[in-house]
Amino acid sequence: MNELRLYNTRTDKKEPFAARTQGRVKLFTCGPSVYRRQHLGNYRTYLFEDVLHKYLEYLGFDVQRVINFTDIEDKAIEEAREEGLSVEELRRPVEEAFFRESEMLGIHLPNEIPRASTSVDSAVELIQVLMEHGHAYRHQGDIFFDPLTYEGFGRLFGLDMSRWPDRKVRFRRDTYPGQRWNLGDFILWHKRRQEDGRVWWETAIGQGRPAWNIQDAAMIKKHLGFEIDIHTGGIDNLYRHHDYTLAIMEGASGKSFCPWWLHGGHLLVNGRKMSKSKGNVTYMGDLLEWGFQPRHIRFFLLSGPYRDQLDLRMPHLDERAGYLDRIRRLAGRLFIGRTNEAGQAGGDPASELRAAFQERMNDNLDFAGAFDAIADHLIRAVSLDQTGSLPPGSRSKLCRMLRKADRILGVLGCAEQSETR
Numbered sequence: 266m267n268e269l270r271l272y273n274t275r276t277d278k279k280e281p282f283a284a285r286t287q288g289r290v291k292l293f294t295c296g297p298s299v300y301r302r303q304h305l306g307n308y309r310t311y312l313f314e315d316v317l318h319k320y321l322e323y324l325g326f327d328v329q330r331v332i333n334f335t336d337i338e339d340k341a342i343e344e345a346r347e348e349g350l351s352v353e354e355l356r357r358p359v360e361e362a363f364f365r366e367s368e369m370l371g372i373h374l375p376n377e378i379p380r381a382s383t384s385v386d387s388a389v390e391l392i393q394v395l396m397e398h399g400h401a402y403r404h405q406g407d408i409f410f411d412p413l414t415y416e417g418f419g420r421l422f423g424l425d426m427s428r429w430p431d432r433k434v435r436f437r438r439d440t441y442p443g444q445r446w447n448l449g450d451f452i453l454w455h456k457r458r459q460e461d462g463r464v465w466w467e468t469a470i471g472q473g474r475p476a477w478n479i480q481d482a483a484m485i486k487k488h489l490g491f492e493i494d495i496h497t498g499g500i501d502n503l504y505r506h507h508d509y510t511l512a513i514m515e516g517a518s519g520k521s522f523c524p525w526w527l528h529g530g531h532l533l534v535n536g537r538k539m540s541k542s543k544g545n546v547t548y549m550g551d552l553l554e555w556g557f558q559p560r561h562i563r564f565f566l567l568s569g570p571y572r573d574q575l576d577l578r579m580p581h582l583d584e585r586a587g588y589l590d591r592i593r594r595l596a597g598r599l600f601i602g603r604t605n606e607a608g609q610a611g612g613d614p615a616s617e618l619r620a621a622f623q624e625r626m627n628d629n630l631d632f633a634g635a636f637d638a639i640a641d642h643l644i645r646a647v648s649l650d651q652t653g654s655l656p657p658g659s660r661s662k663l664c665r666m667l668r669k670a671d672r673i674l675g676v677l678g679c680a681e682q683s684e685t686r
Contacts, residue, residue: 269324269627272572274503274526275421279629282525284494289327291489292318293523295481295498296332296378299356300341303363305547305566305577306532306539308370310499312563313529313571313630315372317497319673320626331488334360334380338477339439342464352382352464366549369559371675379488381480388475388483389468391517392453400516406456408470409435410478415512421526422446422503439477444504451509452476478506482513491518495525500572503528532566533576547577560593561586564676567632589676592636595643596677599650600664614655615662618642622670632674639670639677 269282284290294314297303303311314332321328335341336356345355367374381388392408395401400414412418412429419426424446434449441447457465457472465474475483485493491514498507507526514522531538534545552562565585569575621642625634646663649655664679671679 267623267627269320270629271525271527272629273524274528275524277423284326285492285524288325289329290321290495291493292321292328292330292495293481293485293489293493293497294318294330294332295502296334297359297363298335298338298340299359299363300336300338300344300352302359302548303366304539305549305552305562307499308366308372308549308562309532309566309571309575310497310529311367311372312370312566313527314497315675316567316571316630316632316673317495317527318373319675320630323669323673329489330375331484332375332378333481333484334378335477335480336380337382337464337474338480342461346460346462351462369549370563371559379484381475381477381484384480384483384487385466385468385475387487388454388479389470391479391483391486391513392470392475394517395453395513398516400512401453404435406471406473407437407452408454409450410453410509410513410516411450412512415516418512419446419508421508421511424508441505444501447505451478451505453479453513478509479513481506482510482517485510485514486517491520491522493523495527496523497527498529500528500530527571529571530574533574535578536576552582557582557586560676560678561589564589564636567674569633571630571632588640592640592643593676593678595640595647596667596679598647599643599660599667600679613662614642614646614649614659615666618646618663618666618670622666626673635670636674636676639667639674643667 270279271282272279295310297307311332318328318330334356336352341352341355345352348355364374392401395410396403396408401408401410403409418424429448436447436449436451439452453476454470455461455473455476457474461474465472496507496510511522533539534547537543537545539546549559549562553559561582565577565582566575568585618639621638622635625631625638628634642663646655646659650660667677668679671677
C-alpha cells in the first residue's frame with residue numbers, strides 16, 4: 266500500500282488522502298475542556314491525533330495544526346462557581362496537568378494553544394456574518410443558529426431531518442447530557458447574566474460570551490482560516506458538535522470547510538463506559554501508581570484501531586506492557602550489536618522494514634500492525650546479527666529506520682539508543 270488511506274467519517278469509507286494544497290495540511294484536533302482533569306479516554310483521542318500529525322510529517326507534509334482549550338463553556342463557569350474559584354483559577358491546574366501528562370505520553374503539542382477566551386473577537390465576527398446571511402437571529406438577548414437555513418445540516422452524522430419539529434424549539438445551554446440530537450435551534454451567544462459572574466465581554470453584538478457551539482469554529486477561523494484539510498475528535502463529537510461547526514463555517518463563508526473528518530472510539534473499563542456514576546473513571550496517575558510506565562500507557566491506548574472501542578482490562582494491559590518491553594530489549598540489542606561488514610550479501614532489511622511499516626500505517630494509521638511488523642523484522646535482524654549473517658551495512662540502516670519509525674510510535678526508546686560503529 267503506497268498511499269495513505271484514512272477512514273473518512275464524512276463519506277463513511279476508507280479513502281486515499283489528498284491535501285487541498287500539495288505538501289501542506291491544515292489540521293484541527295479537538296482539545297480538552299479545561300474545567301476538569303483529562304482521563305485516559307481523552308488521552309486515547311489525543312494520542313491518535315498525535316500519531317496522525319507525526320505520520321503526516323513523516324510522509325513529507327508541512328502540517329499546520331491547531332489544538333484548543335475550551336475554557337468558558339457553561340460547565341466551566343458552573344464548576345468554578347461551585348468551587349468558589351474564578352474560571353482562571355479552575356483551569357490553571359488542569360492545563361498544567363495536561364501539559365505534564367502529554368509530555369509523559371510523548372504527545373507533541375503546538376507551541377501555542379488558543380483558548381475560547383482569547384478568540385471572542387473571532388466568534389463575534391462569525392456571528393455577525395451568520396446574522397447577515399440569515400442563519401442566526403437574536404432572541405431575548407441570546408443569539409441562535411437556525412439549522413433549517415443551512416442546506417445539508419446534519420450530513421456528517423447522517424441526521425434524519427424528517428424528524429425535525431414543525432414548531433420553533435431553542436436549546437439555550439452549551440451542552441446537553443447523553444448522545445442525543447437537539448432537534449431545534451442551537452445557541453451561539455449568551456447575553457450577560459448575573460450567574461456568569463465576570464465571564465463576559467463588551468462587544469459589537471452586546472455584553473455576553475460566545476457559546477460552546479461556536480468556540481471551535483472561532484478558533485479555527487482565527488488560526489487556520491475557513492478551509493482546512495482534516496478535523497478530528499472523539500466519537501462523542503459526532504452528536505451535535507461537529508455538525509454545528511460544519512454548518513457555522515460553511516454558513517459564514519459559503520466555502521467547503523473540511524473534506525476529511527476522523528473520529529476516535531471510546532475507551533471502556535472492564536467492558537463498561539467510563540462515568541462518575543459507575544465510579545470507573547480512570548486517570549493516567551492511576552496506572553502510574555499501579556506500576557506502569559508512560560510508554561506502557563501510550564502503547565496500550567494505541568494498541569487497537571483508533572475508530573473502535575478499546576477495553577481497559579488489567580490482564581490485557583499487563584500483556585501489552587510485557588510485549589512492548591520484550592521488543593524494546595530487542596531494539597536495544599540491535600543498537601549495541603557488532604558492526605559486521607563481512608556478513609552475507611543480499612537483501613535490504615531496512616528497506617523491507619520501511620515498506621512493512623508504511624504499509625500498515627498507510628492503512629488508516631494501523632499502529633498495532635505497524636508495531637507488529639517492526640517486531641517481526643527486529644526478531645529476524647537480531648537473529649541474523651548474532652550469527653554474523655546480517656548483510657553488510659544493514660545494521661546502521663536498520664537503526665536509522667527504527668529511529669524514524671519511533672518518532673511516530675514513541676514507545677521503542679530508539680532516540681535514547683546510541684549506535685556502535
